[in-house]
Amino acid sequence: xxxxxxxxxxxxxxxxxxxxxxxxxxxxxxxxxxxxxxxxxxxxxxxxxxxxxxxxxxxxxxxxxxxxxxxxxxxxxxxxxxxxxxxxxxxxxxxxxxxxxxxxxxxxxxxxxxxxxxxxxxxxxxxxxxxxxxxxxxxxxxxxxxxxxxxxxxxxxxxxxxxxxxxxxxxxxxxxxxxxxxxxxxxxxxxxxxxxxxxxxxxxxxxxxxxxxxxxxxxxxxxxxxxxxxxxxxxxxxxxxxxxxxxxxxxxxxxxxxxxxxxxxxxxxxxxxxxxxxxxxxxxxxxxxxxxxxxxxxxxxxxxxxxxxxxxxxxxxxxxxxxxxxxx
Amino acid sequence: xxxxxxxxxxxxxxxxxxxxxxxxxxxxxxxxxxxxxxxxxxxxxxxxxxxxxxxxxxxxxxxxxxxxxxxxxxxxxxxxxxxxxxxxxxxxxxxxxxxxxxxxxxxxxxxxxxxxxxxxxxxxxxxxxxxxxxxxxxxxxxxxxxxxxxxxxxxxxxxxxxxxxxxxxxxxxxxxxxxxxxxxxxxxxxxxxxxxxxxxxxxxxxxxxxxxxxxxxxxxxxxxxxxxxxxxxxxxxxxxxxxxxxxxxxxxxxxxxxxxxxxxxxxxxxxxxxxxxxxxxxxxxxxxxxxxxxxxxxxxxxxxxxxxxxxxxxxxxxxxxxxxxxxxxxxxxxxxxxxxxx
Ligand SMILES: Cc1ncc(C[n+]2csc(CCOP(=O)(O)OP(=O)(O)O)c2C)c(N)n1
Numbered sequence: 001x002x003x004x005x006x007x008x009x010x011x012x013x014x015x016x017x018x019x020x021x022x023x024x025x026x027x028x029x030x031x032x033x034x035x036x037x038x039x040x041x042x043x044x045x046x047x048x049x050x051x052x053x054x055x056x057x058x059x060x061x062x063x064x065x066x067x068x069x070x071x072x073x074x075x076x077x078x079x080x081x082x083x084x085x086x087x088x089x090x091x092x093x094x095x096x097x098x099x100x101x102x103x104x105x106x107x108x109x110x111x112x113x114x115x116x117x118x119x120x121x122x123x124x125x126x127x128x129x130x131x132x133x134x135x136x137x138x139x140x141x142x143x144x145x146x147x148x149x150x151x152x153x154x155x156x157x158x159x160x161x162x163x164x165x166x167x168x169x170x171x172x173x174x175x176x177x178x179x180x181x182x183x184x185x186x187x188x189x190x191x192x193x194x195x196x197x198x199x200x201x202x203x204x205x206x207x208x209x210x211x212x213x214x215x216x217x218x219x220x221x222x223x224x225x226x227x228x229x230x231x232x233x234x235x236x237x238x239x240x241x242x243x244x245x246x247x248x249x250x251x252x253x254x255x256x257x258x259x260x261x262x263x264x265x266x267x268x269x270x271x272x273x274x275x276x277x278x279x280x281x282x283x284x285x286x287x288x289x290x291x292x293x294x295x296x297x298x299x300x301x302x303x304x305x306x307x308x309x310x311x312x313x314x315x316x317x318x319x320x321x322x323x324x325x326x327x328x
Numbered sequence: 329x330x331x332x333x334x335x336x337x338x339x340x341x342x343x344x345x346x347x348x349x350x351x352x353x354x355x356x357x358x359x360x361x362x363x364x365x366x367x368x369x370x371x372x373x374x375x376x377x378x379x380x381x382x383x384x385x386x387x388x389x390x391x392x393x394x395x396x397x398x399x400x401x402x403x404x405x406x407x408x409x410x411x412x413x414x415x416x417x418x419x420x421x422x423x424x425x426x427x428x429x430x431x432x433x434x435x436x437x438x439x440x441x442x443x444x445x446x447x448x449x450x451x452x453x454x455x456x457x458x459x460x461x462x463x464x465x466x467x468x469x470x471x472x473x474x475x476x477x478x479x480x481x482x483x484x485x486x487x488x489x490x491x492x493x494x495x496x497x498x499x500x501x502x503x504x505x506x507x508x509x510x511x512x513x514x515x516x517x518x519x520x521x522x523x524x525x526x527x528x529x530x531x532x533x534x535x536x537x538x539x540x541x542x543x544x545x546x547x548x549x550x551x552x553x554x555x556x557x558x559x560x561x562x563x564x565x566x567x568x569x570x571x572x573x574x575x576x577x578x579x580x581x582x583x584x585x586x587x588x589x590x591x592x593x594x595x596x597x598x599x600x601x602x603x604x605x606x607x608x609x610x611x612x613x614x615x616x617x618x619x620x621x622x623x624x625x626x627x628x629x630x631x632x633x634x635x636x637x638x639x640x641x642x643x644x645x646x647x648x649x650x651x652x653x654x655x656x657x658x659x660x661x662x663x664x665x666x667x668x669x670x
Contacts, residue, residue, distance in 0.1 A: 045458035097643030108642025158391035319649030
């Protein structure tokens with residue numbers, strides 16, 4: 001299943017949106033936090049996990065999904081949220097803790113919920129997997145169309161929830177796809193120090209489902225593998241596991257000194273940045289010109305800038321609103 | 329402290345790491361495991377330097393498999409080792425609580441005392457820096473409620489070192505809850521009063537003994553970790569108004585030093601409990617009912633200053649509003665005064 005030109009351009013556009021969004025957040029995050037880095041300060045307080053470099057995972061999978069499909073993501077959610085079509089203005093406002101945010105500032109960056117496009121995420125490792133399986137079960141029971149996709153990191157594949165949900169999904173033949181974004185690091189612990197097998201996709205065999213490994217952080221290859229898995233799920237043939245080789249170009253969280261990274265690793269990763277690679281591919285394949293590119297970049301950047309302006313201009317909630325929405 | 333003592337101010341994080349290192353030097357059975365406790369030295373710095381000194385056999389990074397390594401800590405402890413395990417944020421207890429309260433806390437009892445479980449489980453608590461509802465909780469009472477494990481929660485570096493030493497030497501499971509904002513990590517904002525003189529030599533702060541950190545005669549303010557510092561600040565403001573507040577630092581939640589609290593409340597006749605854990609069903613209720621059960625005559629109804637019964641909101645305007653504070657303690661005192669004169 002090869003992506004059409006339109007699908008490739010969609011993927012490229014959403015990678016650009018995501019990258020510029022994260023770079024903007026990165027800059028704004030530091031406002032008010034320096035000279036001595038203080039996590040509590042500035043317009044975006046709290047922890048911040050950026051997804052620069054991991055865009056291929058999000059776009060290659062979400063290109064096959066519509067708003068009715070369910071996605072659960074992780075503590076590193078922005079790229080997936082953007083590709084899933086989460087309201088960018090309200091997501092940005094949420095990250096800024098504003099009243100116009102998706103939850104009115106209650107959830108924050110690690111707890112983005114957008115019911116309109118069936119997106120949610122969790123700061124607890126691997127815990128999005130159960131809800132994805134549950135959404136798939138609900139769809140199966142109601143004979144409703146749609147699939148569920150659970151994103152997770154390679155570190156999360158060592159959680160109990162990973163093994164339990166894979167088994168459950170397979171036993172019940174649920175329309176769910178598990179997507180591992182393998183960026184090789186769980187905070188400071190390397191994959192090789194935490195995982196005894198080389199490829200997490202091999203674990204699928206233990207649960208009786210197909211496992212695909214997608215090398216090279218390549219959005220087009222992700223598109224193909226995800227397409228097969230999602231079609232299989234839509235046909236009612238059950239779950240699949242996809243493992244994507246990807247890179248985290250940023251620290252685990254902002255403020256991470258990354259002392260655990262081997263010398264030169266970051267430079268090597270930047271040299272393989274998937275965005276210029278896809279741009280070059282579009283150029284070679286479809287004659288994508290510099291002016292085409294400049295126009296798209298301008299449009300994406302303007303979209304993000306406007307979301308940030310919306311967030312900045314929005315008011316904070318009243319403190320007492322903290323007491324609302326516990327029960328509805 | 330004698331004049332001759334050289335001041336050596338340490339953060340809680342460094343005090344904890346120092347206690348662990350000292351115990352590891354004298355007892356080969358002590359080892360540390362958890363996520364990012366190795367080369368990174370723990371995300372809150374409380375294992376810093378240990379990997380360099382003791383290597384990766386005794387200071388081991390684990391996969392993100394809490395059920396596995398909590399259960400393994402119980403097994404290793406039952407087989408003669410003395411593991412220290414870190415649960416990075418207390419909020420993550422949900423993925424591994426079975427190993428904690430159904431194994432760690434019960435195996436000694438099930439074995440008729442034959443198989444002690446000398447585990448130290450250290451875990452971070454507390455919010456105030458907008459990390460959202462899954463990374464900001466205190467959950468003191470959740471751990472204190474289930475029998476079989478001791479629970480400590482220091483408010484300063486001196487107590488942290490002494491309680492860690494005592495915890496490692498204790499034959500029972502000890503949950504060591506340290507508040508992030510007291511760790512002395514610049515990036516989380518820091519309570520300066522938590523950074524105090526810490527003797528170089530090893531010493532124990534007995535588990536189960538509260539401390540009177542400020543003497544007073546008009547009201548007893550009982551605090552846990554951050555609550556102690558709010559209490560001390562409130563006491564200073566109250567002193568300016570001629571009111572003398574006594575501040576009790578609970579330090580240990582299990583066993584609970586009810587005697588020290590009772591003696592203080594008998595003296596002052598008024599009680600405020602400050603806990604960053606949730607308001608209802610918590611340590612604050614436990615302390616107030618412990619006093620009530622003894623029939624102590626109070627001059628005013630006791631008050632609790634705790635986190636409202638809501639998941640912790642992300643945005644600073646809401647979170648700061650919801651957190652306990654010195655102002656809320658003073659407001660609680662004023663409320664007591666009004667009820668008294670009625
Ligand atoms: C149950 C649980 N344990 C530990 C953590 C702390 N933690 C947050 S992110 C992380 C590393 C996750 O690694 P991975 O799953 O590979 O995702 P990545 O951060 O690389 O995207 C850890 C250990 C957590 N949030 N939840």
